[in-house]
Amino acid sequence: MTTLLHVSDTHLGNRQYGSDIRKNDMAKAFDQAIDIAVNENVDGVIHTGDLFDSRTPSLPEVTHCIQTLRKLxxxxxxxxxxxxxxxRKMDEQWLDLIRETGTAERLSREPTMVGGNVAIYGIDSVTKPSWHSKDFTLEPPEDSDAFTLLCMHQLLAPPIPGSEDFMADHSTGEVIDRVGIHLDALALGDYHKPEEDVVDDVPVWYAGSTERCSLSEEEPRSVSLLKIEDGSVRRRKRELDTREFAPISIDFSEGDAHGRLNDVLDQYNLENKVAHVTLRGERTALTSSDVYSAAMDRGAAVAKVKDDRGRQELDLGGGPEGDIQNPDEIIDNQIAGEDLSETALSIDERVRGDEGLPKSKDSVADEIEQDVKQAQDEAFSDDEGDAAEEVAE
Ligand SMILES: [Mn+2]
Known part of the structure; x- marks a missing residue:
């Protein structure tokens, strides 16, 4: 039997609600996951992406991560x-750097053999624009009896339920078709809620995030313990002990102020919790910072106040509110809808700094010039027939 611990979306370094306490919570959840792996004496840990929250984690975050991995x-x-x-990309370097310390390895489309006879594969997060051109083909394991497990970081349906407010990006069946080998299991990251399904006889699941990265992540956070034996995988959720959230909604009428606030907050025990307070109804003399202080005075570890009062009537105060979508995702989505050439896509990558290193305008211009020149050379090479086809791809 081979045992693996599946951990995902640890988002190390995430200062949720601008709080260092939350950043520590993210690190603690990761530590707990690693402790479970050690206690269970698993044959390996698989991490399906978003190890760090940012492309540019700080040195203490990277150091702490390496220290935790040393336990493994x-x-x-x-x-x-x-x-x-x-x-993405920036972490390519971080994961590679961590690999240099001997504490982590990167999965690829070639099999990594673990435990009894398990072949593990990994495909990094694929952007929408490059989804169709990406090569998903996996190299078959030497032993055709090996159990094959692929790790990916994508929003796939199923197991992601189709709904109006949340749509998966691609179909799981398509992935299973494109890998070119028989797949026994598909372990996923990116979706923060643990979900599972079986697609074309292949068990598919999300381990979920290890800490709550948003208010909507309600269920207890967990990691998945996998036991692989006789060609099948059994999974058991292991819950993590994470900080509790107290979601509170307060509806204000005209003239309501501190009395109303205290009446509502008195119904909750906020000790050591993340108090997430949404204010609705009429605008009153009470400010967001009054609410913040009241929550902290009641022992909350972290407080987040979302002031939605008077939104219909006036929409000019407060500046941006709520979750702001990642601008890169908006651009990715937009580009995915265009029929762009490889050259155009590579220029986009260079301009948006996808290679991670900050670059001067001049060096970006130089690189783009080379890309275009190469594309021209290919397009106008001797064999015009083939070249024309290539450009059209
Ligand atoms: Mn994530």
Whole structure:
């Protein structure tokens, strides 16, 4: 039997609600996951992306991560990762740097053999624009009896339920078709809620995030313990002990102020919790910062106040509110709808700094010039027939 711990979306370094306490919570949840791996003495840990919250994690975050991974290393448990959308490209370097310390390995389309006879594969987060041209083909394991497990970081349906407010990007069946080998299991990251399904006889699941990255992530956070035996995988959720959230909504009428606020807050025990307070109804003399102080005075570890009062009547105060969509995602979505050439896509990558290193305008211009020149050379090479086809691709 081979045992693996599936961990995902740890978002290390996420200062949720601008709080260092929350940043520590993210690190603690990751530590707990690693402790479970050590206690269960698993054959390996798989991480399906968004190890770090940002493309540019700070040095203390990277150092802490390596220290945590050393616990695994001491127990002779390998850590296998892929790169997610949050940490894309920049983390390619971080994951590679961490690999240099000997505490992590990167999965690829070639099999990594673990435990009894398990072949693990990984495909980094694929952007929407490059989804169709991406090569998903996996190299078959030497032993055709090996159990094959693929790790990805994508929004796939099923298991993601189709709904009006949340749509998956691609179909799981398509992935299973495109890998070119028989797949026994598909372990996923990116969706923060644990979900599971079976597609074309292949078990598919999301482990979920290890800490709550938004108010909507209600269920207890968990990691998945996998036991692989006789060609099948059994999964058991192991819950993590994470900080509780107290979602509170207060509806104000004209003239309501501190009395109303206190009446509502008195119904909650906020001790050591994340108090997430949404204000609705009429605008009153009470400010967001009054509400923040009241929550903190009641022992909340972290307080977040969302002031939605008087939104219909006036929409000019307060500046941007709520969750702001990642601008890169908006651009990705937009580009995915255009029929752009490889050259155009590579220029986009260069301009948006997808290679991670900050660059001067001049060096970007130089690189683009080379890209275009190469494309021209290819297009106008001797064999005009083939070249024309290539450009049209
Ligand atoms: Mn994530």
């Amino acid at each position: 290393d001491k127990a002779d448990i390998p850590f296998y990762g892929i790169v997610g959308n949050h940490d």
